[in-house]
Amino acid sequence: MTNLTGAIRDTVPITQFNRGFAGKIFEEVKQSGAKVVMKNNAAECVLLSPEEYLRLMDEVNDARLFALAAQRLEQFDPSKTLSGEQLYAELGITKADLEQSDEVELE
8 A cells, every 4th residue: 555655646647737836846856756747647757856867877877887797798708818918018018118107097
């Protein structure tokens, strides 16, 4: 029953916008994170707070990166890897070149 109550609380009929209650609805979205706008008893759109939208987009991007990493790990062949020394030699990078380069900060 709790899920049904929450679903009812998180829906808003589109007529509420037509009656001038948009400000109140937006305030509720800021507090609850989301509202589903109903039109003719069907979900028309979802209103999200900017914070909730960014959180969801971060989750989507994290999931995409995870899927890409998993795919790459499935295709990983250790016999095709090079050591750092082999790579430097192949690219013509010397130890002196590395010592002269600026520090790089990785996140």
